[in-house]
Amino acid sequence: MATSITAVDAPGDLPAAGRRPRGWRGLPVIRQLRQSVGLQRGMLVAGLILTGIFLLTALFAPLLAPYEFNQLRDAAGSFGAQQAPSSEHWLGTTVGGYDVLSRVIWGTRTALYVIVAAVLMSIVIGVLLGLVAGYFGGWLDRVLVVVADAIYAFPSLLLAIVVGIVLNGGESSLRGGIMAAALSITVIFVPQYLRVVRAETVRIKAEAYVESARVIGASNWRIMTRHVFRNATRTLPLIVTLNASEAILTLAGLGFLGFGIEPTAAAEWGYDLQKALSDVTSGIWWTSLFPGLAIVLVVMGLTLVGESLNDLADPRLRTRRRGPATPADVAETSVVPGSPAADSSDLDHGKGSL
Amino acid sequence: MTATPARDVVGIENLSVTFATDAGDVDAVRDVSLTVGAGEVLAIVGESGSGKTVTARSILGLLPETALTRGAILLTSKDGDETHDVVTLSRRDLGDVRGRDAAMVFQEPSTALNPVFPVGWQIAEGLRAHGAYSRKEARAKAIDVLRRVGIPNPEERVDHYPHQFSGGQKQRIVIAQALALDPGVIIADEPTTALDVTVQAEILDLLRRCRDEFGTAIVLITHNMGVVADLADRVAVMYQGRIVEQADVRTLFSAPVDEYTRQLLGSVPRLGEGRARTADRATARAAGWQEATPVVEARDLRIVYPGRLRQPDFVAVDGVSFAIRPGEVLGLVGESGSGKTTIGRAIAGLTRVTGGSLTVHGAEMNGMKERAFRPLRERIGFVFQDPASSFNPLLTIADAVAEPLVVHKRAKNPQEARGRVDELLEAVQLPKSFGDRFPHELSGGQRQRASLARALALDPELLIADEPTSALDVSVQKRVLELFDELQRELGFACLFISHDLAVVDLLADRIAVLYKGELVEEGIGEQVLGAPQHPYTQRLLASLPVPDPDEQARRRAQWDRLR
Numbered sequence: 001m002a003t004s005i006t007a008v009d010a011p012g013d014l015p016a017a018g019r020r021p022r023g024w025r026g027l028p029v030i031r032q033l034r035q036s037v038g039l040q041r042g043m044l045v046a047g048l049i050l051t052g053i054f055l056l057t058a059l060f061a062p063l064l065a066p067y068e069f070n071q072l073r074d075a076a077g078s079f080g081a082q083q084a085p086s087s088e089h090w091l092g093t094t095v096g097g098y099d100v101l102s103r104v105i106w107g108t109r110t111a112l113y114v115i116v117a118a119v120l121m122s123i124v125i126g127v128l129l130g131l132v133a134g135y136f137g138g139w140l141d142r143v144l145v146v147v148a149d150a151i152y153a154f155p156s157l158l159l160a161i162v163v164g165i166v167l168n169g170g171e172s173s174l175r176g177g178i179m180a181a182a183l184s185i186t187v188i189f190v191p192q193y194l195r196v197v198r199a200e201t202v203r204i205k206a207e208a209y210v211e212s213a214r215v216i217g218a219s220n221w222r223i224m225t226r227h228v229f230r231n232a233t234r235t236l237p238l239i240v241t242l243n244a245s246e247a248i249l250t251l252a253g254l255g256f257l258g259f260g261i262e263p264t265a266a267a268e269w270g271y272d273l274q275k276a277l278s279d280v281t282s283g284i285w286w287t288s289l290f291p292g293l294a295i296v297l298v299v300m301g302l303t304l305v306g307e308s309l310n311d312l313a314d315p316r317l318r319t320r321r322r323g324p325a326t327p328a329d330v331a332e333t334s335v336v337p338g339s340p341a342a343d344s345s346d347l348d349h350g351k352g353s354l
Numbered sequence: 355m356t357a358t359p360a361r362d363v364v365g366i367e368n369l370s371v372t373f374a375t376d377a378g379d380v381d382a383v384r385d386v387s388l389t390v391g392a393g394e395v396l397a398i399v400g401e402s403g404s405g406k407t408v409t410a411r412s413i414l415g416l417l418p419e420t421a422l423t424r425g426a427i428l429l430t431s432k433d434g435d436e437t438h439d440v441v442t443l444s445r446r447d448l449g450d451v452r453g454r455d456a457a458m459v460f461q462e463p464s465t466a467l468n469p470v471f472p473v474g475w476q477i478a479e480g481l482r483a484h485g486a487y488s489r490k491e492a493r494a495k496a497i498d499v500l501r502r503v504g505i506p507n508p509e510e511r512v513d514h515y516p517h518q519f520s521g522g523q524k525q526r527i528v529i530a531q532a533l534a535l536d537p538g539v540i541i542a543d544e545p546t547t548a549l550d551v552t553v554q555a556e557i558l559d560l561l562r563r564c565r566d567e568f569g570t571a572i573v574l575i576t577h578n579m580g581v582v583a584d585l586a587d588r589v590a591v592m593y594q595g596r597i598v599e600q601a602d603v604r605t606l607f608s609a610p611v612d613e614y615t616r617q618l619l620g621s622v623p624r625l626g627e628g629r630a631r632t633a634d635r636a637t638a639r640a641a642g643w644q645e646a647t648p649v650v651e652a653r654d655l656r657i658v659y660p661g662r663l664r665q666p667d668f669v670a671v672d673g674v675s676f677a678i679r680p681g682e683v684l685g686l687v688g689e690s691g692s693g694k695t696t697i698g699r700a701i702a703g704l705t706r707v708t709g710g711s712l713t714v715h716g717a718e719m720n721g722m723k724e725r726a727f728r729p730l731r732e733r734i735g736f737v738f739q740d741p742a743s744s745f746n747p748l749l750t751i752a753d754a755v756a757e758p759l760v761v762h763k764r765a766k767n768p769q770e771a772r773g774r775v776d777e778l779l780e781a782v783q784l785p786k787s788f789g790d791r792f793p794h795e796l797s798g799g800q801r802q803r804a805s806l807a808r809a810l811a812l813d814p815e816l817l818i819a820d821e822p823t824s825a826l827d828v829s830v831q832k833r834v835l836e837l838f839d840e841l842q843r844e845l846g847f848a849c850l851f852i853s854h855d856l857a858v859v860d861l862l863a864d865r866i867a868v869l870y871k872g873e874l875v876e877e878g879i880g881e882q883v884l885g886a887p888q889h890p891y892t893q894r895l896l897a898s899l900p901v902p903d904p905d906e907q908a909r910r911r912a913q914w915d916r917l918r
Binding site: 035207208209211212213214215216217218219222226227230231318 | 704
C-alpha cells in the first residue's frame with residue numbers, strides 16, 4: 001500500500017490509498033465537500049457546522065460548562081429548583097435543582113460516547129457477519145438473514161428496552177448506562193450493516209477480480225480480506241452518519257422512558273426531558289426547551305451530513321459545476337436566435353453544410 | 355441506393371455537445387456537420403469515446419441533462435412538409451417529433467423492451483402517443499409491422515412477452531417499434547453488437563429491407579467495419595468528437611484519405627491473415643511434438659448446470675473431446691451460449707465438471723477438490739474478458755500483478771515482488787511507472803495488457819484467454835493480439851483462446867475448434883476449418899461474418915442467402 005501514495009502534494013497524510021484525488025483532498029468528507037455545489041453544498045456545510053459544534057462541545061465540555069452535570073450547590077449554597085434563567089444560571093435550573101446549561105453541555109459527551117460505542121460495535125459485528133454470510137452463503141447465510149429479519153420485525157425502541165433491562169438490570173452507572181444504551185442500539189443496527197455488507201459481498205463475489213484471485217489460487221481468507229472487504233465497505237460512511245443520528249434518538253427515547261442513565265452518573269437529554277414533562281404545563285419552558293433543542297440540532301446536523309453524502313455518492317443525484325461560459329439552461333432556450341428560422345430557411349442550411 | 359431525392363431528412367450544422375462532469379466540462383462533439391438524405395444509410399464509425407453515439411442521440415434530443423448542445427439539428431418529416439430544429443424544440447414538441455420523424459433502435463434488445471408488457475402493447479403504445487388509434491387499429495397495425503419485420507405468426511405472437519423471443523427476434527421487434535409510425539429516419543445505435551454473427555447478418559438484412567421497402571433513412575452507428583461495408587451508402591468517420599472523413603462507402607474502403615481512417619481500416623482483422631503465421635509456427639516445432647503429453651485433454655466432457663425449480667437442467671457442454679499440446683494455441687469459436695466460456699472456466703477449476711473426463715496438467719478435474727487443485731493453479735494463467743472489472747479497483751496495478759507471486763510464496767509482499775512486476779510490465783510493453791497507477795487510470799487496452807502480465811507472472815504452461823479483446827476497440831485489439839502472439843512465441847505456453855470472432859481466432863490459433871450448442875462440430879487447423887468448412891454450421895458462421903470490403907461483402911451476402 002505504501003507504494004501507492006508516493007507522489008502526493010501533501011506529505012504525511014493518512015493512508016487513504018485508493019481514493020481518487022490523492023492527499024488530504026481525498027479524505028472522505030473533504031472530497032465530497034470539494035465536489036459539491038449549490039444546495040447540496042449548503043446542506044453539507046450546514047450539517048458539518050452543526051456536527052462540528054457538537055463534537056467541539058463534547059470535547060471541551062469541562063471548560064465550557066459552568067458547573068458539573070450533577071452539581072446541586074456551589075459556594076453560595078443550593079441552586080434551587082426550577083429557577084428561571086439568570087446571570088448565575090443562564091438557562092435556569094431543573095426540577096431536580098441542576099443547572100440546565102451544564103446538563104445540556106455535558107449531555108453532548110454522553111451522546112458522543114453512546115454513538116461511538118454503538119456504531120463501532122455494530123460495524124465490527126455487522127461487517128464480519130455480513131462478509132461471512134455473503135461470501136460463503138449456505139445455511140449460515142440463511143440463518144443470519146432470518147435472524148436479522150426477525151430483529152427488523154420488532155419495534156426498535158421496545159427491543160432496546162428489553163436489551164437494556166437484560167444487560168444492566170437496573171444498574172445505572174456511567175459506564176453501565178452507556179454500555180447498555182450502546183448495546184441495545186447495536187442490536188438494532190447490526191442487521192442493517194449485515195444486510196448492506198452481505199448484499200455488496202454477494203455482488204462483489206461475482207466480479208471478475210474475485211474470480212481472477214480464485215484462479216490465481218488465493219485462499220478464501222485472502223480474497224475476503226484483500227478483495228471483498230474494502231470494496232464491500234465503501235458505502236458504510238453513509239450509513240454510519242445516518243445511524244449516528246438514529247442512535248441519539250434511541251438514546252433519548254430510552255432516557256425519556258426511564259431506562260437511561262441516572263442524573264448522578266451522567267447528563268442525558270432524554271432523562272432531562274422526561275423530568276421536565278410536568279414543568280411545561282406550569283409555564284416553565286426552559287427545562288424542556290434546551291435539551292430538546294440539543295437533540296434536534298445534533299440529529300439534524302448528522303442527518304444533513306448523511307443525506308448529502310448519500311446524494312453526492314450517487315452520480316445521478318449529484319449536481320455538477322458548470323463551466324463559467326455555459327449557463328445551465330441554454331439548451332432549453334435557444335441558440336439560433338428566433339426559433340421559427342428553422343421553418344423558412346432549411347433549404348439554405350441543408351446546402352450550406354455540404 | 356434507391357433514387358435519392360435532393361432532400362435531406364437530417365441536417366446537422368456545427369453541432370457541439372459539452373458534458374458537465376466532476377472533472378469539469380468535456381467536449382464530446384466538436385463542430386460536426388452532417389446530412390442524411392432520404393432513404394440513405396449513413397454510417398457513423400469511430401472508436402469508443404469518439405462522439406458517434408452522442409451525435410446520433412442528439413438528433414432525437416436524447417442527451418442527459420448534463421449535456422449542453424450548440425448548433426442546429428434540422429429534422430425534416432418524411433413527406434418533407436415540416437422541418438424542426440431539435441436543439442430549440444420544447445420538451446413537448448420533441449415528444450411529437452420522436453417516433454414520427456425519427457426513431458431509435460438501441461444496442462441491447464433485451465433491455466430496450468419492457469419485460470412486463472406484451473410486445474404488441476409496446477408497439478401500440480408508441481402509436482397511441484402520436485394519434486387517435488383505437489385499441490383495435492393499434493393492434494392491427496402492430497401485427498402488420500411485426501409481420502413486415504419477419505416475426506412468424508404475428509397474430510399470435512403479438513400477445514407474447516419479450517422473454518418468449520430470442521435475441522434476434524427481440525431486435526426485430528425493437529425495429530418494428532421504430533418503424534411503426536413510418537419515420538423518415540431510424541437511428542440505429544450499434545444494432546447488432548449484442549448479437550451473434552449469424553443473427554447479425556439477418557438483422558442487417560432486415561435493416562436493408564427497411565430502407566428499400568419503407569424508404570427509411572438509417573443513421574447507423576457502429577464500430578464494426580464489416581457491418582459498414584455490408585449496409586452503408588455513405589460513411590462518416592469520427593475521431594475525438596470531430597468528423598475526420600466523410601465519403602461514399604466504396605471510396606472510403608478503397609481510397610481512405612485521412613490518416614486515422616487508414617489506420618482504422620488497417621487494424622481490422624481479416625480472415626486468412628493468420629495462415630502464414632500458423633504455417634511458420636508449424637515448421638518451427640521440434641519433431642515428436644505431436645506425441646507429447648497434452649497439457650489439457652478432454653474426453654466426452656459434459657458440463658451441466660442444474661436447473662432451478664421445475665426447470666430442466668441446462669447442458670452447457672455435451673460430449674466434447676479435444677486436446678491442447680504443449681506450446682499449441684487452440685482457438686475455440688462459438689456463439690453466445692455455445693459453452694465455450696464454460697469449457698475455459700472448467701479448465702481453470704471455476705466450474706464443476708459433471709461428466710466425462712477433463713485432465714489438466716495430468717490431474718483429473720472430474721470430482722477435483724479445490725484444495726488439491728490449488729497447487730496446480732500456478733501453472734495456469736487466465737485472462738478475463740472485461741479488463742474493466744478484472745482488477746480490484748482499490749489495488750495498484752503493481753499490487754495486482756504481484757498477487758500471484760505473493761499467493762504462491764514466490765515473494766513475501768508486493769514490494770518484494772516489484773522487480774519481477776516491472777519485468778512483466780515491460781514484457782507487455784507498459785512503462786514501469788504504470789505499476790503505481792490504479793486500474794481506472796489506465797485505458798482498456800492498457801488494462802488488458804496488465805491483465806496479461808498478471809496471467810503470465812508465474813510463467814504458466816497453460817494460458818486461458820476468454821474473449822480477451824472483445825471489449826476493446828479494433829486498433830487497440832490489433833496491438834493486444836500482436837503482443838499476445840509475440841509473447842506466445844517467446845514463452846511457448848500452450849493456450850486456449852476463446853473468441854466469438856473467427857478473424858481474431860484465425861490470427862492466433864494453430865488449430866480451431868467450433869462449438870455449437872455445447873457440441874464440438876468441427877476441429878482442425880485454420881486452413882481446413884476456414885478454407886473448406888465441412889459442417890453446415892461452420893459454413894453459415896463463415897458466410898455471415900461481414901468483411902470490411904463492400905464489393906467482397908456483396909458477394910458473400912449472396913452466398914449467405916443461398917445457405918439460409
